[in-house]
Amino acid sequence: MQTIWAETALLSSGWASDVRVDVDDAGRISAIETGVPATGQRVPMLLPAPVNVHSHAFQRAMAGLTEKRGPDPRDSFWTWRQLMFRFLDRLTPDHIEAITAFVQMEMLEAGYACNAEFHYLHHQPGGAAYDTLAETAHRVIAASEQTGIGLCLLPVLYQFGGCDGRDLGPGQIRFGNDLERYTALREDAGRLLNAPDANLGASPHSLRAVGREDLAQVAQLFPQGPIHMHLAEQRAEVTEVEAAWGARPVEWALQNMEIDSRWCMIHCTQMTSEETEALARSQAVAGLCPITESSLGDGIFDGIRWANAGGAMAVGSDSNIRIALAEELRTLDYSQRLRDGSRAAFASADKSTGRRLFDAVLEGGAQATQRQAGKLEVGAWADMLTLDTGSEHLWGRKDDTALDAWIFAGDDRLVRDVWSAGRHMVTGGQHRRRPEIVAAYKQTIDALKAAL
Numbered sequence: 001m002q003t004i005w006a007e008t009a010l011l012s013s014g015w016a017s018d019v020r021v022d023v024d025d026a027g028r029i030s031a032i033e034t035g036v037p038a039t040g041q042r043v044p045m046l047l048p049a050p051v052n053v054h055s056h057a058f059q060r061a062m063a064g065l066t067e068k069r070g071p072d073p074r075d076s077f078w079t080w081r082q083l084m085f086r087f088l089d090r091l092t093p094d095h096i097e098a099i100t101a102f103v104q105m106e107m108l109e110a111g112y113a114c115n116a117e118f119h120y121l122h123h124q125p126g127g128a129a130y131d132t133l134a135e136t137a138h139r140v141i142a143a144s145e146q147t148g149i150g151l152c153l154l155p156v157l158y159q160f161g162g163c164d165g166r167d168l169g170p171g172q173i174r175f176g177n178d179l180e181r182y183t184a185l186r187e188d189a190g191r192l193l194n195a196p197d198a199n200l201g202a203s204p205h206s207l208r209a210v211g212r213e214d215l216a217q218v219a220q221l222f223p224q225g226p227i228h229m230h231l232a233e234q235r236a237e238v239t240e241v242e243a244a245w246g247a248r249p250v251e252w253a254l255q256n257m258e259i260d261s262r263w264c265m266i267h268c269t270q271m272t273s274e275e276t277e278a279l280a281r282s283q284a285v286a287g288l289c290p291i292t293e294s295s296l297g298d299g300i301f302d303g304i305r306w307a308n309a310g311g312a313m314a315v316g317s318d319s320n321i322r323i324a325l326a327e328e329l330r331t332l333d334y335s336q337r338l339r340d341g342s343r344a345a346f347a348s349a350d351k352s353t354g355r356r357l358f359d360a361v362l363e364g365g366a367q368a369t370q371r372q373a374g375k376l377e378v379g380a381w382a383d384m385l386t387l388d389t390g391s392e393h394l395w396g397r398k399d400d401t402a403l404d405a406w407i408f409a410g411d412d413r414l415v416r417d418v419w420s421a422g423r424h425m426v427t428g429g430q431h432r433r434r435p436e437i438v439a440a441y442k443q444t445i446d447a448l449k450a451a452l
Helices: 058-060 077-090 093-110 135-147 177-192 211-214 234-245 251-256 273-281 292-294 304-310 325-340 353-369 399-409 434-447
Strands: 003-013 013-024 029-033 041-048 051-054 113-117 152-159 227-231 265-267 287-288 312-315 384-387 417-422 423-427
Touching: 051 093, 051 265, 051 287, 051 312, 051 353, 058 077, 058 093, 058 113, 077 312, 093 113, 093 135, 093 417, 093 423, 093 434, 113 353, 135 152, 135 177, 152 325, 211 251, 227 251, 234 251, 251 273, 273 304, 292 325, 292 417, 304 312, 304 325, 312 325, 312 353, 325 353, 325 399, 353 399
Parallel strands: 003 041, 051 113, 113 152, 227 265, 265 287, 287 312
Antiparallel strands: 003 013, 013 029, 041 384, 384 417, 417 423
């Protein structure tokens, strides 16, 4: 058993002082007391640690390499996508494991306790299956065992190259499965999910990559676990779906799919006001990736309207161009300010901007992964982080004001300790296995130099 004593902690009931948290050997919080003398490991400020709700781990190796102008002067998401396709054709299972471990290490150091990996790189270059059908998913699991991060594995169903059902192109062929092979792959992937806090979901990639009939029955085909899907990310996607299926993506999904609290819809940056409110009422989580959405020019999620309609939200690092929890929250809020000419748009009468955003992504991330976490209370997984209140950026700040200072005036260097289901993986701001993980990542980058 571990005992952590915090000068101040954010509990489900709010801020409390002199807090003792006991963690049992299974990784769950077994007891919480407030107003008690110091004992065990002493920390200044203890917070629940959120879920990174959307990641394509392998793309981390591309970070910073796609900022040159492509052949088309109107460079966009679609030209970036072609670069990504060329890169991923060089990746082996060993590369995938090393890159994923590096990404998960960075997530933990940023304050995330769980990685929801939207995993679609399934097969060999050329599209042939590996001898072990879920070989690359097994490498994601192996990485999580090395890093100690919580894992929600989301094998992705990817069938077509567009809404017209065209064949997958050369860059996409490694993703492809029909429904039967996908089901077998997903079962094979789940076979190695041995950590007690690991979880398996299902992920139809998007409306443009999965057939209408299969999309309509996803919830029945996979009745257990979370379901994640890209939705309404790009203008060209909206145009393609509307032309092929006679409705905008969100409109079609709400009319034809059983969307409820199991679903996490990723991006949703191209929605009308009516679609925003209707999807919020469905109880699905909006999986937002503000840094990647900014990088790719996706657009701005209507966060204020969504929140006012009671919608749940979470954040993820998607392309992993940067893995920065505080920056995701800051970028989300600043996008609303820039669009609307406002300030502190998410703040409420009783909660600051940072507190309201942090509470929202804690709750939304836990819902989107069906993980009993996102809160410091008895019975929850011990997903926790500490902040360095001795830093000049937090000096003299407390409670909600300290959260605001971390998110808007500091960065993730203020994160000192992180536990994932009781596994104390980050101390002093660094992962316990950083040297070996970084060494393997550097070797992988050297092996990929020609592709990069």
